[in-house]
Amino acid sequence: MKEKILIVEDEFIVANDLKIMLQKAGYQVVGIASSVVQARKLIEDKKPEWILLDIMLKGDLTGIDLAWELREMHLPFLYISANTNQSTLEAVKATHPYGFMVKPFRERDLIVMLDIAKYRFNEENGSLGEVKIDSQIQEIEGIVGNSPLLKEVIEKIKIVAPAETSVLILGESGTGKERVAHSIHDLSEHSSNPIVIVNCAALPQSLIESELFGHEKGAFTGANSVRIGKFEQANNGTIFLDEIGELPLDSQVKLLRVLQEKEIQRLGGNKTIKINVRIVAATNRSLEKEVAEGRFRLDLYYRLNVFPIQLPTLKERKEDIEALANHFLKKYAASSKRNVNSISPNALAQLKKYDWPGNIRELEHLIERNVLLAKTTEIENFDLPSNTSAPFEVASTGKMKSMEEMEKEHIMNALQLCDGKVSGLGGAAEMLKMQPQTLYSKMKKLGIKQGYN
Missing domain, CATH: 1.10.10 (Arc Repressor Mutant, subunit A)
Structure with missing residues (x-):
C-alpha cells in the first residue's frame, strides 16, 4: 500500500514539483497545504503518514509551530526549506525532525532522505523491518565481530552505502571510523572510483583551501604549478573528511558551498568546476556541543548529519574481542612471517577484562607487538595497564575536576x-x-x- 504524504508548502510551483517527484517514487500525495490552518484540516481529513514541511508559510504560524503539534500527534515529519539562518535552525533542531533538506535539491536526494527518515522513525519505534531497503549483503569485509551493537552498524552501512547522501560517522578515537568509511565506499556505486582520505586535523590552516579545492599557478607565492585539490581527486568517487570538527569556521563556509552547489573553484582561478563527490565525514567530538559553543556551523551540521552512524567503543562490545584479536593475529603473523597462530585462554581472559581506552586501534597495536615478541607459536600473556583508577579527581579548590x-x-x-x-x-x-x-x-x-x- 502506498504511503500517504501531505506537503505543507506555500509556493505552488515548488509544491507541485514535490508532488510529481513523490508520485513518481510511488508515494500517495494526499494534499498540499499552504498554511498551518489548512494543514490541520487536511491532517484530520486525510490521515497522512508523513509530512513534508516548509518553514515559512502563509498566515501567522510557521512550519516550526506546526512541527510542535505534529510531535504531540506522533506524526513524523521532515523539513524542506531554503531558510538556513542560525536562529531558525536552532528552532528547527528543537522540534527533533526526522530530516532537514535545504532547497534546492535533486529528486534522488529527496527520495533518499525519505528512506532515511523512515529508517530513523522505525528505529525509534522498534520496527526496522518496515523499511524497504535492500539488505542482501550479510557481512562486510574488514569489519569483524558479531555483537548486537556491531550488527546495528553493519545494517546502517548496508542501508546508506547505495545512496548518494552524506554520512556522518561518530565515535571515539580508535573505533574504526575510517574502516566504516571504506566500507560505505566499497558498497556504493562509486566503488570503481577513488576514495580520498583527508585528515582535517592535520591540515595547516593557511593551506586548507588549497588542499581541498586546489590552486592555479601563481595563486600565491610559491604556487609554481597547478594543484589539483582533494575534491577534484575524488570526483565520481568518495571523499572522507576525518576529524571534520577541526575545520575552522571560514573553511566550513566554503565546504558548505561545495555541498550545496556541487562545484568548486581553485584558489586563484575564476573557472567553476562541477564535481560529483560522495561525502563521508567523521568526528570524535560532539558536533552538537561544537554548534552550541559557536565552533561549528549549524547549517553545515544539518548538511552532514543526514545519516549519522554511531560506532560503539570496544568496551561496549567485549564479546567481539576474541574475534578481533584472532583477526589481527592472523594479519600480523602473515605480514611479519612469524609462526604465531594462537592466543592462550589466559591471555584472552586478560583482553576481555581490560577496558580498552584506545579501542580497536589499541588492541591491534597490542597484538602486532606481541606477535613480534612471542617466543612460541602461542601468545601466552599480555602486559596490560591496570584498569583501576580513582572514581574521581578533586582539584586543589576542593571541587571535582571537570x-x-x-x-x-x-x-x-x-x-x-x-x-x-x-x-x-x-x-x-x-x-x-x-x-x-x-x-x-x-x-x-x-x-x-x-x-x-
Whole structure:
C-alpha cells in the first residue's frame, strides 16, 4: 500500500514539483497545504503518514509551530526549506525532525532522505523491518565481530552505502571510523572510483583551501604549478573528511558551498568546476556541543548529519574481542612471517577484562607487538595497564575536576613522561594510544603548548 504524504508548502510551483517527484517514487500525495490552518484540516481529513514541511508559510504560524503539534500527534515529519539562518535552525533542531533538506535539491536526494527518515522513525519505534531497503549483503569485509551493537552498524552501512547522501560517522578515537568509511565506499556505486582520505586535523590552516579545492599557478607565492585539490581527486568517487570538527569556521563556509552547489573553484582561478563527490565525514567530538559553543556551523551540521552512524567503543562490545584479536593475529603473523597462530585462554581472559581506552586501534597495536615478541607459536600473556583508577579527581579548590581539566592533566603528564615528545616511537601519542594528529588537535583545543619535537 502506498504511503500517504501531505506537503505543507506555500509556493505552488515548488509544491507541485514535490508532488510529481513523490508520485513518481510511488508515494500517495494526499494534499498540499499552504498554511498551518489548512494543514490541520487536511491532517484530520486525510490521515497522512508523513509530512513534508516548509518553514515559512502563509498566515501567522510557521512550519516550526506546526512541527510542535505534529510531535504531540506522533506524526513524523521532515523539513524542506531554503531558510538556513542560525536562529531558525536552532528552532528547527528543537522540534527533533526526522530530516532537514535545504532547497534546492535533486529528486534522488529527496527520495533518499525519505528512506532515511523512515529508517530513523522505525528505529525509534522498534520496527526496522518496515523499511524497504535492500539488505542482501550479510557481512562486510574488514569489519569483524558479531555483537548486537556491531550488527546495528553493519545494517546502517548496508542501508546508506547505495545512496548518494552524506554520512556522518561518530565515535571515539580508535573505533574504526575510517574502516566504516571504506566500507560505505566499497558498497556504493562509486566503488570503481577513488576514495580520498583527508585528515582535517592535520591540515595547516593557511593551506586548507588549497588542499581541498586546489590552486592555479601563481595563486600565491610559491604556487609554481597547478594543484589539483582533494575534491577534484575524488570526483565520481568518495571523499572522507576525518576529524571534520577541526575545520575552522571560514573553511566550513566554503565546504558548505561545495555541498550545496556541487562545484568548486581553485584558489586563484575564476573557472567553476562541477564535481560529483560522495561525502563521508567523521568526528570524535560532539558536533552538537561544537554548534552550541559557536565552533561549528549549524547549517553545515544539518548538511552532514543526514545519516549519522554511531560506532560503539570496544568496551561496549567485549564479546567481539576474541574475534578481533584472532583477526589481527592472523594479519600480523602473515605480514611479519612469524609462526604465531594462537592466543592462550589466559591471555584472552586478560583482553576481555581490560577496558580498552584506545579501542580497536589499541588492541591491534597490542597484538602486532606481541606477535613480534612471542617466543612460541602461542601468545601466552599480555602486559596490560591496570584498569583501576580513582572514581574521581578533586582539584586543589576542593571541587571535582571537570572532564576537560582531567584530560588536560592526563595529556600533560604523558608529555612530561615522554620529555615533551608528541609523535613517533616513545612519544605521548603512542603512550596515550591515539593518532599524533588527534593528540595535536586536543593539545591545541586545551591550550597545551608543545615544548619539544
